Structures are given as C-alpha cells and as structure tokens.
Amino acid sequence: MSKPKVNEDICIGCGTCESLCPKVFKLEDGKSHVVTDECGDCDCQEVIGSCPVNAISMEE
Ligand code: SF4
Numbered sequence: 001m002s003k004p005k006v007n008e009d010i011c012i013g014c015g016t017c018e019s020l021c022p023k024v025f026k027l028e029d030g031k032s033h034v035v036t037d038e039c040g041d042c043d044c045q046e047v048i049g050s051c052p053v054n055a056i057s058m059e060e
Contacts (some may be wrong), residue, residue, distance in 0.1 A: 004056055004060060005034060007055045010053050016050050016051060019040035020047045020050060021039065024036050045058075
C-alpha cells in the first residue's frame with residue numbers, strides 16, 4: 001500500500017491537503033503531517049496535484 005508523505009521543509013501550511021483529505025493530513029505547527037498509513041476513501045493523487053508547492057509525494 002502506498003503512503004503519502006509530506007516534505008515539511010517545503011510545506012507552507014496552506015491547508016489544502018487537510019481540507020481535501022482530513023483523515024490523512026493534519027495541520028500542526030503550521031505544517032501538514034500524515035496521520036494514517038492509507039488514503040482510504042479520499043483521492044490522494046488529487047491532493048498531491050493540488051499542493052501549491054509540490055510538498056506531497058507517494059511512498060511505495
Ligand atoms: S497542500 Fe502542500 S503546502 Fe498546503 S498544507 Fe498540504 S502539504 Fe503543506
């Protein structure tokens with residue numbers, strides 16, 4: 001199962017990922033954190049494409 005990953009050095013804390021996938025991404029201290037191992041019912045590929053600074057990638 002692939003798992004999304006946030007590069008916290010790049011993340012600007014805009015909140016887009018959390019609003020699209022609230023079960024997967026949580027904003028804390030101005031950065032997004034991945035809080036689950038699976039995307040579940042949301043479209044993580046869409047979130048990856050929606051991040052304005054391309055801070056999200058998918059790990060195999
Ligand atoms: S969409 Fe990208 S920049 Fe915005 S909070 Fe999520 S990881 Fe950070």
